[in-house]
Amino acid sequence: MAKVSIDINGRKYALGCDDGEEDRLMRLGQKLDERVKMLANQFGQIGDLRLLVMAGITLSDELDEVTGNISGEAEKMTAQMRKDSEAALAAAKSSEYEATDSLIKAAERIELLAARLADKKD
Template sequence: MATVTVEVNGRPYAVGCADGQEERVRILAKQFDNQVRQVAQDVGHVGDLRLFLMSALILSDELHEARLNAGGGPASGGQPMVQPTASTDGVAEALNAVAARIEKIAQNI
């Protein structure tokens, strides 16, 4: 298992991921950082946890709309559009690590 340090909203975060998925995690983190920074511009600085939550909700909404537009139906019903594979497993591990880090930060607030 590899570890990648990514920066979101000016702060570094160590994220675990599958070997070979480091660049993918960096790309995803950069996209998330852009979303967080946009939310921060729109609403001001309300704390990293809230910025991350708001950004995650916006991205989830965009994903939901994309699935609907692609004919995948609601995310809660039917078959997922993308079946998990080895490459998506690495991304899922990275997202789980980020979620755990956010939860740890939230507990310290």
């Protein structure tokens, strides 16, 4: 297990993480530090715990909003794909009917030609 030291609002925190996750944890720590500093500038130094809770809530709110947007977009894309597939199926059925009709007409012409040829032989 790896250890990482991150700085949040001027205080050092030692955290453990899986090997290879150190850079990611550092980036996440930097984002949290930026959010805490932004809140501290806005509300003042109201205590580390309160700033961390506020940062956690605002980040959770953003995550919730993004998740909702992704879900909404996924639903729209699914509906569009369903609509497109139904249209493609309808077009394929139409093409199948046209092809069947053409084959029937061709078979009728072949039968007429065969009948004419049979009449000429007699």
